[in-house]
Amino acid sequence: MTGQGAAERSRHIVFALVWAGVVITLVWSVPTRMPPSPPAQMLYDAIEKCPPDKLIVLSTSWDVGTRGENGPQTAAIVRHLFKSNRKFAIFGWIAPPGPVLAEQIAQRLAKQYHKRYGVDWVNWGYKTGLAPMIQALPKDVPAIIREDLFHTPVGRIPVMKGVRDYRDIAMVIELTGTGSLDTWIQFWQGVYGTQIGYACTGVMVPEAFPRLDAGQIKGVLKGLVGAAEYETLLGVPGDGQQRMTSQSVVHVLVIALILLGNFMALRARRKTKT
Amino acid sequence: MFGPKHGAELWVYIGATAAAFVAVFAVLHWLPVRFKRWLVVVCAFLGGLFYSLEYYLPAKHRWFPGGENPLSPLVIPMGNAVAVVSGFALALGLINLGLVHGRNIARARPGWYNSVAFFVALISMIVFGLWQSYVPDAARAAGLGLSGRQVHRVYDVLFNGLFQPLGATLFSVLAFYIASAAFRAFRIRTAEAAFMMVSAFIVMLGQVPVGQWLTQGLPTSVGNPLHYLRVENAANWLYSTWSMAGVRAVDFGIAVGALAMALRVWLSLERGSFFEVRESKK
Amino acid sequence: MRSATVKTEHANLGQAILFLAVSGVILAGIFLSRRGRQLFIRRIPGLSAIDESIGRATEMGRPILFTFGLAWIDIVSMQALAILSHIARLAARFGNRLIVPLADVPLYTLAEEVCREAYAAEGKPEAFNPDDIIFLSDQQFAYAAGVIGLMHREKVATAFYFGYFYAESLLLAESGQIAGAVQVAGTPATTQIPFFMVATDYTIIGDEYFAGSAYLSREPTLVGSLVGQDVGKGIMLLLIVAGTVLAVLNKIMPGIFTQNYLAKWLGG
Numbered sequence: 170m171t172g173q174g175a176a177e178r179s180r181h182i183v184f185a186l187v188w189a190g191v192v193i194t195l196v197w198s199v200p201t202r203m204p205p206s207p208p209a210q211m212l213y214d215a216i217e218k219c220p221p222d223k224l225i226v227l228s229t230s231w232d233v234g235t236r237g238e239n240g241p242q243t244a245a246i247v248r249h250l251f252k253s254n255r256k257f258a259i260f261g262w263i264a265p266p267g268p269v270l271a272e273q274i275a276q277r278l279a280k281q282y283h284k285r286y287g288v289d290w291v292n293w294g295y296k297t298g299l300a301p302m303i304q305a306l307p308k309d310v311p312a313i314i315r316e317d318l319f320h321t322p323v324g325r326i327p328v329m330k331g332v333r334d335y336r337d338i339a340m341v342i343e344l345t346g347t348g349s350l351d352t353w354i355q356f357w358q359g360v361y362g363t364q365i366g367y368a369c370t371g372v373m374v375p376e377a378f379p380r381l382d383a384g385q386i387k388g389v390l391k392g393l394v395g396a397a398e399y400e401t402l403l404g405v406p407g408d409g410q411q412r413m414t415s416q417s418v419v420h421v422l423v424i425a426l427i428l429l430g431n432f433m434a435l436r437a438r439r440k441t442k443t
Numbered sequence: 444m445f446g447p448k449h450g451a452e453l454w455v456y457i458g459a460t461a462a463a464f465v466a467v468f469a470v471l472h473w474l475p476v477r478f479k480r481w482l483v484v485v486c487a488f489l490g491g492l493f494y495s496l497e498y499y500l501p502a503k504h505r506w507f508p509g510g511e512n513p514l515s516p517l518v519i520p521m522g523n524a525v526a527v528v529s530g531f532a533l534a535l536g537l538i539n540l541g542l543v544h545g546r547n548i549a550r551a552r553p554g555w556y557n558s559v560a561f562f563v564a565l566i567s568m569i570v571f572g573l574w575q576s577y578v579p580d581a582a583r584a585a586g587l588g589l590s591g592r593q594v595h596r597v598y599d600v601l602f603n604g605l606f607q608p609l610g611a612t613l614f615s616v617l618a619f620y621i622a623s624a625a626f627r628a629f630r631i632r633t634a635e636a637a638f639m640m641v642s643a644f645i646v647m648l649g650q651v652p653v654g655q656w657l658t659q660g661l662p663t664s665v666g667n668p669l670h671y672l673r674v675e676n677a678a679n680w681l682y683s684t685w686s687m688a689g690v691r692a693v694d695f696g697i698a699v700g701a702l703a704m705a706l707r708v709w710l711s712l713e714r715g716s717f718f719e720v721r722e723s724k725k
Numbered sequence: 726m727r728s729a730t731v732k733t734e735h736a737n738l739g740q741a742i743l744f745l746a747v748s749g750v751i752l753a754g755i756f757l758s759r760r761g762r763q764l765f766i767r768r769i770p771g772l773s774a775i776d777e778s779i780g781r782a783t784e785m786g787r788p789i790l791f792t793f794g795l796a797w798i799d800i801v802s803m804q805a806l807a808i809l810s811h812i813a814r815l816a817a818r819f820g821n822r823l824i825v826p827l828a829d830v831p832l833y834t835l836a837e838e839v840c841r842e843a844y845a846a847e848g849k850p851e852a853f854n855p856d857d858i859i860f861l862s863d864q865q866f867a868y869a870a871g872v873i874g875l876m877h878r879e880k881v882a883t884a885f886y887f888g889y890f891y892a893e894s895l896l897l898a899e900s901g902q903i904a905g906a907v908q909v910a911g912t913p914a915t916t917q918i919p920f921f922m923v924a925t926d927y928t929i930i931g932d933e934y935f936a937g938s939a940y941l942s943r944e945p946t947l948v949g950s951l952v953g954q955d956v957g958k959g960i961m962l963l964l965i966v967a968g969t970v971l972a973v974l975n976k977i978m979p980g981i982f983t984q985n986y987l988a989k990w991l992g993g
Contacts (some may be wrong), residue, residue: 176627179626180623180627180903183619183622183623183626184619184622184623186622187618187619187622188619191618201652203652203655204655204675206675206679207679208679213581232610232864232865232866233606233607233608233609233610233611233614234610234611234613234614234865234866234892234893235614235616236607236611237611237615266602266606266607269602270607297526297530298522298523298526298534299526300522301519301521301522301523301525301526302522302526304518304519304522305519305522305523308519320576320577329618338579346891346892347891348891348914359734360734370892371650372892372916372917373916374682375682375686375687375689375690375915375916376690376915376916378682378683378687378690379687379690379694382683382687391650392650412622413651413652414652416650416652417651417653418651418653419618419622420544420647420648420650420651420653420654421651422622423621423622423625423647424644424647424648426622426625426626427625427626427629427640429626430625430626430627430629430630430632431629431631434630497735497742498735498736499735499736499740499741500735500972501735502734502735503736511786512735532829532830532831533830535830535833535834536830536833536860536863538831539830539860540860543856543859543860546856561764599753609866610864610865610866610867613866613869613870613896614866614892616896617892617895617896618925620895620896620899620900621895623899624895624899624923624924625923626839626921627902628923628924629923634857672766690915693915693916693918693930693931693932695958695961696931696932696958697913697915697931697932697934697935699747699932699954699957699958700913700931700932700934700935700936700954701800701801701913701935702748702751702802702954702957703751703935703950703951703953703954703957704803704804704935705800706748706751706752706950707946707947707950708756708800708803713803713938713946713947714757715809
């Protein structure tokens with residue numbers, strides 16, 4: 170029982186340290202510039218090269234759980250698209266709340282850049298059908314999408330004028346915390362050569378690199394630090410840079426805990442031997 | 444045949460589909476058991492054969508009627524059919540949840556109040572979600588005195604005030620669990636573990652400003668070899684070499700394993716109590 | 726970085742030949758095993774631990790929990806169902822309670838059928854409780870919260886995680902650890918393996934997951950398929966080595982090796 174009590178106490182101390190580290194640094198946070206990594210720079214350059222008369226699709230396959238990472242990424246990319254006057258469509262096919270959460274971000278940023286819904290961007294909403302729907306989408310976009318998040322037929326939305334199929338879409342950027350990237354590679358990049366960008370949670374990053382190396386995706390935002398790097402490229406600090414201090418504290422804390430845990434285990438082993 | 448239908452034609456198709464469904468169901472019900480297994484085997488084989496042939500036959504060939512792969516136009520309607528069948532599962536899930544939680548309340552099992560909370564959450568989310576989305580002013584029209592804005596406010600409280608924070612809270616528990624798991628379980632007992640730990644430290648420090656501050660004195664120009672000792676560059680190098688190679692290796696193994704499993708299911712070679720056939724162990 | 730131009734809509738001749746070769750060796754393995762040839766499988770600690778973990782639950786008189794994560798009906802969940810079938814039979818044999826929370830409704834129907842048949846096969850159909858096969862929610866964290874609650878309330882002695890997991894993997898594993906359960910995990914989700922390795926007692930990595938049904942049942946067809954898989958991986962390895970050599974030669978002797986022939990043949 171003593172061992173169990175000690176384990177529980179140490180767990181509570183660890184939880185308290187993490188809580189204190191995050192809360193204090195969130196309240197007193199200093200936006201920190203993060204030099205952009207090559208994958209983030211590649212995504213930025215790929216968007217810059219997109220023809221301005223074609224649509225960019227933001228596939229927001231994230232839910233409230235991963236909002237801490239995917240939210241700042243979405244905000245950074247939407248800000249870039251507004252700044253560069255590129256039209257985009259928000260779209261969801263995995264997580265129903267994704268388009269709604271992304272729309273909240275777009276509406277907030279639209280005020281800063283004087284953008285109008287329907288003219289500068291559209292929200293296709295969440296569409297059911299999963300992979301078969303993604304496979305059918307590049308052949309006839311209006312037939313699959315039909316109406317936007319607010320139930321307006323896409324034919325009546327100015328930004329959708331002239332958008333028929335994959336040829337009218339410059340790039341698809343998948344923002345996700347799940348394994349939804351391969352569907353776009355299989356049915357869009359591999360068939361029509363459409364450019365794919367990727368913004369994922371930190372834990373999904375190792376899976377992204379084989380695809381990046383093979384050229385199947387054009388760039389990657391790696392979790393919250395990816396958002397911070399993108400904000401550096403845009404020259405506008407946002408939530409990504411704001412939260413870098415908290416991330417620093419927790420990363421250093423985890424490293425310290427690993428070292429401390431090993432030190433204590435070594436000491437206990439030596440005590441047992443003697 | 445698979446294009447959109449309207450008006451009377453649509454109703455004819457719905458009727459014919461329903462009749463076909465009833466007929467198939469009746470045949471399945473009256474078929475002797477030994478023939479049911481053969482039916483499953485044949486359906487599994489034909490389904491797998493369709494997708495395999497569609498993929499492995501080329502898109503165009505002079506032997507094909509019209510020169511184009513005859514199976515390709517059927518892929519999307521087949522996928523839509525699968526999606527429709529999956530859609531029926533939504534009702535099944537609701538029914539199951541209703542039965543389980545309903546029984547909890549009816550029998551006053553321990554924790555029955557959680558089941559009450561489930562019903563309150565389910566019904567309010569469905570009602571206010573559909574209401575504010577499709578008929579926001581129906582309440583005022585019905586004389587209930589509620590405007591569309593008020594309905595939207597209730598929905599806002601439920602979605603932005605409850606649903607979002609609850610989901611984010613549970614995800615944030617991960618940060619605490621990662622720290623406690625790291626303290627409890629990461630033990631450096633072997634050379635491989637030490638190597639893995641050093642790599643983990645480099646990647647973790649490469650993601651944060653503190654790590655970059657530690658190696659800020661090192662050169663930034665790509666031509667200088669010391670530039671790779673900057674922690675963010677070292678982390679990126681680890682991602683794009685060792686980590687990528689490891690992920691690829693595991694992915695190859697998983698892909699071959701999945702292929703083997705798919706072959707067994709397709710050719711009905713799968714064994715075990717789930718598939719009803721047991722061979723004797725030799 | 727290079728650019729891949731692999732077309733994915735239809736296979737080319739090289740890809741078709743590769744598929745036939747790998748499938749051929751898998752089918753050859755099955756054929757040889759069914760003819761009586763004894764084939765060796767190395768010990769996989771995680772899978773060997775399944776039986777002793779169930780034994781622990783029997784001794785403690787506490788339930789077993791088995792969950793699929795966020796898997797839907799596909800090859801991954803088919804394999805998990807095969808493992809569930811084995812666990813359900815042992816649970817029925819030793820009189821253990823088996824709780825199976827799920828996040829997918831079609832999979833829920835299959836899991837219920839598997840458990841019912843397993844209990845019937847052990848001659849204890851009346852011991853099967855359909856209320857223990859629970860559809861929680863298809864929302865990731867609602868499902869995770871439900872499983873965590875179950876583990877703590879029911880005080881499970883053993884937890885099995887076989888299927889496809891995402892961020893909830895560490896939540897489940899660490900909660901099971903706090904609840905004092907012995908945990909065995911197996912998933913083809915590469916990104917979640919580190920979390921399971923840290924927080925569970927036994928982890929099945931990569932394609933060991935697809936060896937599960939063969940390892941547990943030792944059915945000749947499954948064992949033969951497993952050995953065929955390994956030969957198939959050997960073919961992949963040879964192609965990787967050959968491709969790497971050709972890529973290097975193409976770089977250093979572009980006059981003689983004008984392109985990477987293997988990459989071109991496979992559609993790159």
